Structure formats: C-alpha cells, structure tokens
Amino acid sequence: MFTLFHHPFCPHSRFVRLALGEYGLDLKLVEERVWERREGFLTLNPAGTTPLLTTEGMPAIPGAGIIAEYLDETHGTEMNGRRLMPTTVAERVEVRRLMAWFNEKFFEEASNPLVTERIYKRFMSEENGGGAPATDVIRAAKANVRYHLAYIGWLAQTRNYLAGDQLTYADLAAAAHLSAIDYLGDVPWIEDEAAKAWYARVKSRPSFRPLLSEWLAGVPASRTYVDLDF
Template sequence: MRILHHIPLSPFSRKVRLVLSEKRLPFELKVEKVWERRPDYLDLNPAGTVPMLVEENGLSIPDSGVICEYLEEAYPDTPLMGRTLAERVEVRRLTAWFDGKFYHEVTRNLLGEKYMKRLIGRGNPDATALRAGYANIRYHLDYIGWLAETRKWLAGPSLSLADFAAAAQLSSLDYIGDLDWTLNAPTKDWYARVKSRPCFRALLNDRVTGINPPDHYGDLDF
C-alpha cells in the first residue's frame, strides 16, 4: 500500500489527498511531526517536509507539486492537468497561485499563526499576521469567484489540479472557522460543488484534537 506522510490541516497534504482519491488510488495516511526531524524520515526526505508519498515499490516522492506531477504522469486515466497546451498552462498558473500567493498571503497568516504555532509550541499568534490574512482573503475570494463565474471550473472546462489546490487551502481555513462564506456567493457555490465530490469525503470527516470545525464544515449544502 502506498503511504502519504502528512499533517491533517496542511493544505499541501490535502491537495495530494484529493488528487489520490480523485484518481481512485488507495493509500494510507501517516501523520509526520516534521518539527521532530526523525532521522528515518529525513533519510527518505532530506527536506523534512510534508507531504511525501511513498509508492508501493518504495519510490519516495516529496513536495506536493512534484507528487501531483508524478501522479499525473504515472496514472493518466483521470487527467487533472487539462487537455490542451493552453489549458495545461492555465492549470499550472492557478495551481502556483494557490500554492504560492494564496498560501503566503492568507493561509500562512491564519492557519500558520492559529494552528501550526500552537502545534509546534512557538507561542501565540501574531496580531499583525492575522490582520494581513483577514484583509487579503477578501481579494482572493473575489478572484476565485470571478473565475467560477466565467468558467465551468477554475482553470477552464474540466475539473483540474487548480480546483483541488484552491479547495485544499480553503478547506484548511474553513476547518478553523476563518472563512466568511457570505463574502462571495460564486466562490461558495464553486466550493460546494468541489466538496460534494466523493474524493472530498475523507477531508470532511477529519477531526483535529483541540479544534472543532464549524457546523457547516461537513455539510455539502452549507
């Protein structure tokens, strides 16, 4: 059985979980406390980060971007990168947007300060970072809403890795109650479509010790 080393609320781990499930690839989850820097784990992944996928043949694949590209090449029956060159460019552009810009401007400032800091024992949340995260999220929700209104899926006519990259970030924030879904109706409608897919069920059943998600978190109709 392939194993995915992860942290439950890590948006990058969640992105890989969604891709694996959408491609109907069975896997086991193993929580990796990366701050402990276990020597056995560092032997597999010297960067000491999650997610990391270990295939049944022993191949170790680090980094969510590398993992998703690998899965697309190794298991192409359920394509998630677009069908034309232009579509693939747009999928990659938006995936980079959510993995990079959205994460650094929103998720790191909210989830990182409110959850990860406590998890690894690095003190209280920084108020400046929290204010920045709450301010930035409005702009990003508006952008997602614009994409959702002008396209069938975020990157174009087909469900893609871009949708899962965005949904992974939002689901992590939604779990800690940091999303106001009244801010943008098209974004909410798009997210409802994504989280209604079978691949999302395991994420909606996740529970983290010490944090209870809002009632709507697992509700497919909000």
C-alpha cells in the same frame, strides 16, 4: 499502495489527498509534524516538508506539484475524461498557473499563516516556534483571504471550473487551501456567492469526505466546514 507523509491541516497534503481520491488510489496516511525534524523523515525528504509520497519501486516523491505531475504521468491516461491535467498545451499551462497561485501565493499570504498560528503553534515547543498566536499575522492573513476569494469568484463566474470546462488540479488546490482555513471559520463566504457555489460543488465530491470527517481535539470545526449546503 501509496504512503503519504502529511499533516491533517497541511493544505498541500490535503491537495494531494484530494488528487489521490479522485484517481481512486489506495492510500496509507502517516502524520508528520515537520517542526520536530524527525531524522527518519529528513532522510526521505531533506527539505523537511509535507507532503511526501512513497510507493514501492520509486524514490520518495516530495511536494504537491511534483506529486501531481507524477500522478498525471502514471495514471492520467487511465482517467479519460476525468483526467486532472488537460491534454492541450494551453490548458495545461493554465492549470499549472493556478496550481502555483494557490500552492504558492495563497499559501504564503493566507493559508500557511492561519494554519501555523491557529493550529501548528498549539503543538510546537517554544524552541520550535510555539506559543501564543500572533494576532497581527492572523489579521493580515484573513484580509488576504478576501481578495483571493474574490479572484476565485471571478474565475467561477467566467468558467465551468476554475481552469476551464472540467475539474482539474487547479480546483483541488484551491479547495484544499480553503478547506484548511474553513475549518477555522476564516473564509468570509458571504462576500462572494460564486466562489461559495463553486466550493460547494467541489466539497460535495466523494474525494472530499475523508477531509470533512477529520476533527482536531480542542479546536471545533466551523459551522460551514461539514455542511454541504452552507
């Protein structure tokens, strides 16, 4: 049994939840509000960030990328043709490149500012950075979503999945970040049909169902969030 310290709208946590779902692994979720700097959590992860995965007999495993590599090393060979990390060196490089694109670049430029301003700040105290959303930050992040969506669309037009012929961590990373901001209605799907069609395929997978069933009190989901035929 794995325990995942997460926040429901942390894009990196969503990525790990999708990966665990694809591997069919049992999971216990513990919500962690990292801005509260809880002592017990900091003992497990001094960086104070989510996600953090724990399992018996292993030290705490921090961070989306490290968790993904751990899951591939411990369960990847069992997946045969459904392995989320390819076996050839060149293919693995491409998956890792796109994981970094979404978990680092997309996160910094789009998903993190939107989730922080529109969700996290609702629950933060003033001394922890809470308060009214910064409209200039939101405006810039929404503009950045558009060029990332165009890149996803280009990849989807040239490949079966984002990194190649099969579903990989690259698809789950992109979909996880998009899902967090799609909840808020901040993805302009009308601008790229290829990206929209790719996302609909990934969103229809069983691993996505737990994410789509979660709602935030006081913040209704957008019309496209749960609609598989959006």
